[in-house]
Amino acid sequence: MTAREPDRLADLPTPSLVLDETRLDRNIATMAAFAAERGLALRPHVKTHKSVEIARRQVAAGAAGITVATISEAEIFAAAGFTDIFIAYPLWLDADKTARLRRLLEAHQHGADPLLIGVDSIEGAERAAQAAAGLLHRLAVLVEVDSGHHRSGVEADQAGTVAAAAVSVGLDVAGVFTFPGHSYSPEGRRSAAGDEGRELASAVAALAAAGVTARIVSGGSTPSAEFADAGVLTELRPGVYVFRDAQQWELGMSGPDDIALTVHATVVSQRRDHLITDAGSKVLGVDRGSFSTGFGRLLDHPDARITALSEHHATITQVDLPAGSRITVVPNHVCIAVNLADEYTVVRDGAVIGRWPVDARGANT
Structure with a gap:
């Protein structure tokens, strides 16, 4: 200064x-402890703060990786040294996004966890495989499931079909994810978490029936995190918790x-x-x-x-x-x-x- x-x-x-550093650090520590106590990995969504400094504090407090919403966010955080990144979005890879995804994969550190992206259709999975041709070992996908928010994501019982199609074109299917966005209501937090757990469990079963093991079962908004089913989920992706609003x-x-x-x-x-x-x-x-x-x-x-x-x-x-x-x-x-x-x-x-x-x-x- x-x-x-x-x-x-x-x-x-x-x-x-204006950002109060003391409250920020307390919020980061509280959520990290909450996830750890329940045996859940924490992969916070950095679209909330869009800050390299804050993401570093989250990782230092125990976050396993970070979640982003866009390729451009992934580019910025990858350039800052983050290697465990999930683009939690059903990417439609046109020519521009294909070129940028390939640059991300080419720059991805040898031995690091693969870059994760979301898919919610057979067509999306096929385009992802084509985009990453020759670099598939640096990419993995999670199948997005609609758990009640009714935005993007497949029905849980269709997740196995998408996963099988992704495997057939050479993709590593790491698991499933959802966003329980209908938790944003005074009476909806607990019920949305219940929907999340039920639909993700159904999706995991659908993958298993297709011969795919879900290593990652990802969910959790800030309002629903308190009620997340640790018997189903393996990780949480809240974002707003760092600041509250x-x-x-x-x-x-x-x-x-x-x-x-x-x-x-x-x-x-x-x-x-x-x-x-x-x-x-x-x-x-x-x-x-x-x-x-x-x-x-x-x-x-x-x-x-x-x-x-x-x-x-x-x-x-x-x-x-x-x-x-x-x-x-x-x-x-x-x-x-x-x-x-x-x-x-x-x-x-x-x-x-x-x-x-x-x-x-x-x-x-």
């Missing part, structure tokens, strides 16, 4: 993305003291029945779950609600503060807020201690 940079939160320009707060999973990432903003206008702050949709994102009570929360004013967003304005009700007041906003979906920022301002005990880049910002291809 240079002498010109602020060393007090009160001196930061707003809006700024307003969604986790409203799901009852986190209290204000758990939230490590916030946006520091300024009240720029005081109206009769609302305030306006300078953190709008270009900073907070616009995600709002069906259970959310607003577009984010105020860390120090839990009764306040963000009722509307435009690009550079947020409308806040149920709190009375004068113009010029500094406020601490908790985004609804922290993954979106991170992807909108260039860097984290890192603080410890209220003092600014440095800045970390959002290394994979915009790495969406």
Whole structure:
């Protein structure tokens, strides 16, 4: 940090993305201990933070590897030295992605774990095998299963068909994975984890019937992780746990003291029945779950609600503060807020201690 940079939160320009290092490290340690106690590997999803520094801390705390969403994220983390990477996405390998996947495989360290990618169709598996021709020993696939979120993924009883087709074209099928995204509801966390365990167990059986042993059985969102079936799963892939956010707060999973990432903003206008702050949709994102009570929360004013967003304005009700007041906003979906920022301002005990880049910002291809 240079002498010109602020060393007090009160001196930061707003809006700024602020990361509390103490809370971050505590969240990392808590999830690592949780997984270890249940005999589960932890492969955190780094699309949440997109930070090489944070991923290194997760691995140092015991994570077995990392999960990414895109080839471009994999490129950035591989270049930073990470070797155990899972692209948890049913890649459709066109010419551009084929060339980039091959470069990743060519650069993959000799003796390292194979690069893992997701498939959820026979066609996807065939294209993966063609893309990795001559480098298949550096690649393995996991078959994605729909466990109730109804996004991508095959029905569990069809996982064996996809796995057998993948084996027939020379791919190493390492196992199965799912994302229980329907856990994002106040009453859905436990039931989504139950769906996850049941469907993954069925998929493992389908692979076995096709002559394929599932070495990896991967699942787990942050809301459902607490209820994950350790008798079925071998690993968890939560992401948001490192920071927490307003969604986790409203799901009852986190209290204000758990939230490590916030946006520091300024009240720029005081109206009769609302305030306006300078953190709008270009900073907070616009995600709002069906259970959310607003577009984010105020860390120090839990009764306040963000009722509307435009690009550079947020409308806040149920709190009375004068113009010029500094406020601490908790985004609804922290993954979106991170992807909108260039860097984290890192603080410890209220003092600014440095800045970390959002290394994979915009790495969406």
